[in-house]
Amino acid sequence: MKIVVLDDYQRVARDLAPFDSLPGVEVEVLHEHIAGLDELAAALRGAEVVVAMRERTPFRAATFDRLPDLRLLVTTGMANAAIDLRAAAAHGVTVTGTTMSGSAKSSNTTELTWALILACLRHVVSEDRALRDGRWQTTVGTDLAGSTLGVLGLGRLGAQVARIGQAFDMRVLAWSQNLTPERAAEAGATWVPKDELFAASNVLTVHLKLSDRTTGLVGATDLAAMKPTAILVNTSRGPIVDENALVTALTTGTIAGAGLDVYDTEPLPAGHPLRDAPNTVLLPHLGYVTERAYRSMYEQIVENIAAWQTGSPLRVLTA
Numbered sequence: 593m594k595i596v597v598l599d600d601y602q603r604v605a606r607d608l609a610p611f612d613s614l615p616g617v618e619v620e621v622l623h624e625h626i627a628g629l630d631e632l633a634a635a636l637r638g639a640e641v642v643v644a645m646r647e648r649t650p651f652r653a654a655t656f657d658r659l660p661d662l663r664l665l666v667t668t669g670m671a672n673a674a675i676d677l678r679a680a681a682a683h684g685v686t687v688t689g690t691t692m693s694g695s696a697k698s699s700n701t702t703e704l705t706w707a708l709i710l711a712c713l714r715h716v717v718s719e720d721r722a723l724r725d726g727r728w729q730t731t732v733g734t735d736l737a738g739s740t741l742g743v744l745g746l747g748r749l750g751a752q753v754a755r756i757g758q759a760f761d762m763r764v765l766a767w768s769q770n771l772t773p774e775r776a777a778e779a780g781a782t783w784v785p786k787d788e789l790f791a792a793s794n795v796l797t798v799h800l801k802l803s804d805r806t807t808g809l810v811g812a813t814d815l816a817a818m819k820p821t822a823i824l825v826n827t828s829r830g831p832i833v834d835e836n837a838l839v840t841a842l843t844t845g846t847i848a849g850a851g852l853d854v855y856d857t858e859p860l861p862a863g864h865p866l867r868d869a870p871n872t873v874l875l876p877h878l879g880y881v882t883e884r885a886y887r888s889m890y891e892q893i894v895e896n897i898a899a900w901q902t903g904s905p906l907r908v909l910t911a
Contacts, residue, residue, distance in 0.1 A: 609890035633658035653679035677911035690892035701879035708851030742793025750799035751779040802829035812837035830855040
């Protein structure tokens with residue numbers, strides 16, 4: 593049985609996944625992203641099992657059409673918007689996922705969110721570069737204490753971000769389409785309307801799931817309502833924020849900066865205007881990329897393959 597692992601950018605899959613426990617398998621690990629359908633179909637030819645890392649590679653109906661040997665698709669995470677589950681079922685492909693338990697579910701992304709907030713407000717990247725170039729103290733940072741943190745989406749992860757904001761002595765505001773004042777108060781935040789969230793926040797951080805309802809939820813009008821000294825941080829999904837509107841807001845000085853870990857297209861293409869946008873800290877979707885999270889995911893990937901081989905698949909995803 594042939595197994596192909598996609599998008600192992602850090603070259604850790606063979607070390608973290610106990611593939612040796614699977615008898616009679618051939619494992620091929622691909623380290624570079626494959627964007628084109630023809631190239632992907634060629635790379636996966638003959639594979640009965642494919643391992644997809646998060647939403648890096650889309651699997652639509654046209655993809656399954658080109659993969660007649662595919663029988664099991666394992667994705668990290670228990671939801672993957674890049675996989676058409678109905679098309680998978682129609683092609684006889686079982687799709688399974690992986691979970692993370694306890695604080696690992698959100699702590700890794702929460703920690704990275706605050707890394708981006710601090711890096712933006714204290715100009716960590718630009719000061720590092722300046723020091724290496726022989727310059728000393730070229731910027732003036734912004735205090736967190738006494739400022740306002742706006743949390744767009746107060747679910748498990750957003751609530752954790754809010755608690756850390758309180759520890760920094762920040763005022764915490766929150767809004768989402770289904771959030772109530774009572775639920776916001778339980779997380780130590782104050783519910784406000786969406787327009788007030790953007791207008792009042794010194795830091796606006798996005799923590800929503802991508803869906804038809806949230807795609808483009810943050811647009812030019814919202815960004816224009818923000819303070820010119822405010823920053824926006826997005827560690828959720830790129831399409832939640834109108835990328836063109838964000839580039840315009842950054843280049844015109846409508847907002848002071850942005851910390852981004854997610855983009856409309858990933859990897860972020862060469863020549864993309866965000867790469868040249870001022871006052872930005874850009875990361876390559878690292879929110880979940882920690883040793884603990886990777887080890888847990890890869891161990892479950894092998895569990896899923898072994899269970900599927902016995903006819904009793906685990907963690908099956910259905911439409």
